[in-house]
Amino acid sequence: MEQFIKIMQSEFVWGLLIGFTFAFFAWKSGLSTKLRLSRDVRRLESELRELQGHLNTQLKINSQGNQSLQDELDDLRRQNENLRVSLAGLQNKPGRAEHRQYQITESAVRMMREQAPGFAPAWEKAVRQAEAEVEAGESGLKRLVRKVIPGIGMSSGPNANTPHDDEEH
Known part of the structure; x- marks a missing residue:
């Protein structure tokens, strides 16, 4: 035991113990930081997957809306062309x-x-x-x-109801 007390009184051993103590606390702090960061990474990855799912859903909804608007626009263009052709036909009627x-x-x-x-x-x-x-x-x-006989039934002028004798003139 004397040997142990002699070793413990050495400055080198005290420095070594203090260094190991600081190293242990640094290692423990690093380990807890690593565990905390690992949990944060998993949480952020799950949030990222959830946000990507929402984004995909939103993009699908927008795509369907844009497609329906495009279809409606094409339909209105066809109707406009049909009406233009009909109008031209009616004007030439x-x-x-x-x-x-x-x-x-x-x-x-x-x-x-x-x-x-x-x-x-x-x-x-x-x-x-x-x-x-x-x-x-x-x-x-x-x-x-x-x-x-269209044209005979209508008269024009005051003497239209009286018969004309072309042979007498």
Whole structure:
């Protein structure tokens, strides 16, 4: 035991013991830090997997939304093209030019009513006569004649109801 006390009194042994003590505490601190960091890494990896799952889900949802918007846009483009073609066809439809001419004539008549003082009474009288002829032509014999031979059933002018004798003139 004397030998042990002699060794323990040596400065080298005290330095060595103090060094081993510091080394032990450093090793223990490193080990606990390593364990804590290992748990943090596992936690962060699980969070990363969860976030990647959420990101993949979000990207799928956005992709489906974008695809449906693209499909709708393509459908609207097709409808637009169909409507454009239909409109062009309707504008070239027979009777369209006559309808346009009717609108122009109607507009001109309105302007003439406003601007020409003697035009309105004569025009209104002519319109009433034409309406009476159309109403009379929609029923009875005139209607039948108009259906069989279009153009004969309608008259124009005040003497249209009287027969013309071309042989006498």
